[in-house]
Amino acid sequence: MRHTAVTPAGSRTRRPVGTITRGTTGHNRLRRVDRWIIAVHGRMLASADRPVVVDLGYGASPVTTLELFTRLRRINPGVEVIGVEIDPARVAAALPYERPGLSFVLGGFELPVPRPPLLVRAFNVLRQYDEDEAWRAWDMLRSRLAPGGAVVEGTCSEIGHRAAWVGLNADGPVTLTLATRFAGFDRPSALAERLPKVLIHRNVSGERIHALLRDLDHAWDVCAPYGAYGVRQRWMAAVAQLAATWPVAVFPPLGGRARSRLGELTVPWSAVAPSKRPATP
Incomplete structure (x- = not known):
């Protein structure tokens, strides 16, 4: 079910921008990328005053958003994590898990949050898009960042044993990271199946x-x-x-x-x- 096509940054929209995902999720599926976020962006998040972090497209269960919230609260008790989902039923299911500093809202790539986020984690949300749409989604997300902010966009296997993600800032993509569980591959090139959308083809x-x-x-x-x-x-x-x-x-x-x-x-x-x-x- 497609709500709207991904439109260029700055475009006005009245409906969430994006497409409903399969919603697959699970405990610790995103542990590898969360560990990387804390290592790479932990100092930035720890030193900020009430930074907003967005978990975009968290899926059918808010479990990975809860895990991100718990992990980031250890380095900054004032961090605010907002789960953004395009499916109203998923938002409704997540609302009972809200607590101070953790909330869930309906939305898409336009990021309908009260303040520009310092960090956006967007995982397994661009698999069904065309390559040009994925680039435009990147542009839109980058345009919403707080000064000095970052986007971490990627994909992983169903249990998180293979993953790849791109780190972006306001100027564009900066890094590509490949990550694997050592029992999760025969040859490193098996990680190709988890490349971000703009690289997989x-x-x-x-x-x-x-x-x-x-x-x-x-x-x-x-x-x-x-x-x-x-x-x-x-x-x-x-x-x-x-x-x-x-x-x-x-x-x-x-x-x-x-x-x-x-x-x-x-x-x-x-x-x-x-x-x-x-x-x-």
């Missing part, structure tokens, strides 16, 4: 994201002997090998051994950006 020869996954698989093969010490050690060695030829983040909080140990790999968006953005209608 670009995993073809000639595109940079395809080259990254190809080279990551090669590094995985070269580092096979490390498998004797476990999948974690092999992954860490493969990421280190990849860093010889790709601008893999090597400094905390984006990179380094601590992030690699968690099954993460982050690169600048410029390293994997599509060769050409679709034309805006």
Whole structure:
């Protein structure tokens, strides 16, 4: 059921902008991205006065919004988390879980919240969109941010064992992160199925994201002997090998051994950006 097409930032709309998702969710499905948000944006959130954080498209259950609220309250007791859903029935089902600092509203990419959010988490909401619509959704979300704010948009498997997300600021996409549970793949390129919408159809020869996954698989093969010490050690060695030829983040909080140990790999968006953005209608 489509309410409206994604319209350019600044457009006026009377109805929520976006499409109802499948609503699939579950406990700890978004733990990996939440852990990354706290590592990368925790200082920003902790130092802000009553920052607004939006969980966009939380799904049929508000469980992941509740988890985000609990995790962020540990670093800033004044944070306000607002779950935004385009399905009125899902909003109604979430209302009994409201408490001081946690609320749920009807809406979409226009983000009908009282103050510009410092952070927006949008997970598993753009899978059914066309690539050009996904770009416009990014533009709309970025235009709603508070100064210095960030958007984290991505997708993950049903139980969260494979995930990929893009970090964006007001100027555009900044980073791409791949994250996996070590028992969740045979080869790193299996993460391709979870690439954000603007990249998933670009995993073809000639595109940079395809080259990254190809080279990551090669590094995985070269580092096979490390498998004797476990999948974690092999992954860490493969990421280190990849860093010889790709601008893999090597400094905390984006990179380094601590992030690699968690099954993460982050690169600048410029390293994997599509060769050409679709034309805006």
